[in-house]
Amino acid sequence: MSTEKETTQVNASPYGLAETDADKESQTTQQARVNDWSAEEEAAVVRKIDLLVMPLLIAGFFVLQLDRGNIGNALTDFFLAEVGITQLQFNIGNQLLSLGIVLLELPSNLVLYRVGAQKWISCQIICWGLVATFQAFIKGKGVGVYYATRLLLGLLEAGFIPAGLYTLTQWYKRNETSRRFTAFFLGNMTASASSGLIAYGVLQMRGTAGLSGWQWMFLIEGMLTILVGVIFALLMPQSPARPSNILQHSYFTPREIHILTHRVANDSPTDGPKPKYVRLADVKAAFSRWYIYPQLLVSFCSIAVISPLSTYKPSIIATYGYDRLQANALSSVSDWIVIVVNLSVGWIADKTQRRGGLVLLLVVLSFAFCLATRQLVSSTSRDLKYGILTCTTIWGSVAHPLNGSWLAVNISNPAERSITLALLIMTVNTAGLAGAQIFQAHDAPLYRTGFTVILTLASIALAFGIAANVQYVWLNKKLGKKEEVDDEAGEVGQRWRFSL
Template sequence: MADDDTIKGLSVEAESSRTDDTELTPQEQRRVIRRVDARLIVMLGFLHTVSLLDRGNLSTAAVAGMEKELHLQGNQYNIIAVVFFPPYICLQMLGPVLIRRLGPKIFLAGICFIWGIAMMCGGFVHNWAQLAGIRIIIGALEAGFFPAAVYLIATWYTRYQMQKRFAIFYLLGCVASAFTGILSYGITFMNGLGGLTAWRWIFVIQGLLTCTLAAISYFVLINFLDRMRSNKSRFLSDREYDFITHQINDDRGDVRLEPFNLKKYLVAALDINIWGFGLVYFCTTSTAYSIAYFLPLIYRQGMGFSMGASLCLFAPPYVAAGITMMATSWIGDKYRLRGPIIVFNAMLALIGLPLMTFTKGNGPRLVGCFLTTMGANSNVPAAMAYQANNVRGQWKRAACSAIFVGLGASGGMVGSLVFRSQDAPEYRPGMLTCIGLQAAAIVLVGLLTIRLYLRNRRVDRGELVIGDLPGFRYTY
């Protein structure tokens, strides 16, 4: 599913302290991690890629003629964009439970295949209300994917292996977003083929791509570590399963799945830290979704670029974002930093947004587009690792993943609403909202850092045990 260089790039230096217990050399340990990366991170990354394509192709379809053919007026485009999010938010909590119940192959591959079919149906609508209905269905189906995928990834890796994995998982989607415009521009040359206009082919082709990858994922994805080990899966040997199990137990001691308890699952919502991490993610995704939904329109309406240029210029900022994402994730894992990485990325967006908002001329505004896209998207895996590093227990991790992703989806709703058609072409209220949210993210990280530092001090004095694991300390 990926070339050897990509898989090697995913790998981290395996801990050799357990070599006596596992009878694996450091080279063998790294090889095991690469095998997990190839089957889990890369495949989930491709599925996340099509989820972002199917979620974000609305703006490219609008530029390619959808607004004109469906006679969109007033805030109808905003409604089509925002109706995706209520079911997406409300059904988040089901994802981690269902993936545990049904397994990754059936659950993830199944929902991806069905939403791919729904996406293809978007190419045959006759009015905006029908398209809004399809967006509601896709939102309901996609709701379980992201929290389930984040939960599955977190069960296979130690805390300081996670950010690079989350970065690769998100990076594949980011690269896809980068080339969505170029792909859509190529599809526009199918205009009139089979009686369908160009924007309709965008939905049909990308829906077909989703169904194809969903079918492949059924044969590639791996199950949870504890199930693979207990079922004697031939994916790894007993010694290799032991190595990963020891590595995770040494890090946070939660490989074993405790029996499901609805009260314990829901009581995780009372942890104030989770809401702090989630609000950081909310601030991040508000800007990231705004860019995804409105950047082509800003190019076309605000900067005067042609349709082809507007679609193709969507790519370069996302390529830059991918490079920034990997660089900051490598630094974060190597030096065990979380909060400072988020602050750095938020500062990039805080520099970029005013350039987009207040400067004249396309040059500085394009620089602002780059910096904003780099900062907002790089903070997605950073915020995911921030949350995942500070949670213990599998069911609490599952519940927290759902809350976290749900707040992120709420950010998507904000991003869809604050960029109103009546504010075009400058979209100043939306830009100012994003500036405020990036500043709020920095403040939240500062408050969380103080709180986690003080609680770690209590652990050091023997006054506190976090997550029923003596010696466990927060990462900030």
């Protein structure tokens, strides 16, 4: 039984794992590892990171999800009629948002790698906050302005999520990442959970100052985003090696900086010195690591299930017989449950150092509840349908961040990790493109076809969840056999095992 704490040489080409230039360089640049601090000192440093870096990244994700997801709440406030668009055009607008993210996801992370999170992420938050605020004024402007706004919002949001995930891998060790990844996604989940409750209150402002409720919602939440962007710019430290804010105030003592700069390096002995730029070789290596693709497909299918459900959940609940404003509040229940499950799963993953089995459990549960939802489309019991729908939207939301953590710990090279995480988020936003058209007007209000498609996607996620676990077991057995050969030849090196 092995965990990612075991380390290795990465020259595993006999088993289909290409030895890249980056791998070779990291092997030749190994240095003596410094570990001259106590566990208490390190724990104090980690607590300081938790109190400084984590809240800023979580806050950024919170406002991103508010600005991305609040349009689903706007649907219950006559948004389509007042803007002058159809449901099909509404779906296309959401596809354009996902397309914008996909187009700039990788370029955004190349910029991040060059200039750092402090400058790049704060700039992103402020820019998309401006667009989110001014979309309050698209009332009566028609489909062209609506399309342009959604596309621009997606282009400006591109790269934030992988940037946040990559930033966490620079500050935390591998056995600390699952909890921090899930905590990071807590921003997304808290926003999803709060969005319905916020909408329930704000939409009642309809008529105030001559504005619709959805206009007030966009204005308030957009201005909150700009405020978060300014705070992020002022407070976010530059990097573990230079942990000071934009005003050049250092949050750490020289001793703490020493611990910061060495503890993560010690934990990733295959990492070489971090180059200033992402090289073409790193990009090629990231895309050529074939074993990441089953995990990417798990996230694709999971998000393709929950993305349309998140958008249409208030509207679907309203068709069960609930009041339109009440439906917004009820839609938040599953998101609050997701927060608890997400934190619990992240804690278990870091304690056990087992992520693959947990991901598989989550996709099994997702499949089971998607099946139940499809079977109940004709049921007249609104409470039963609401309860099952609530459970259906839980599991994919938890599987995705855990799957991202599992992916990250199996990529040792920092440049490749940055690219792979960008590829992960590109994949899930492509899922948003696919999922945006699942619920069609002609299929309403039962959405028989829509829920059949969702069940199919959950089935595919289950198949690839199994495949991802099986492949890592197989690869570890192959690496174990190679080690036996090396030992017999008298070659003793650092040992690698894929995290299971």
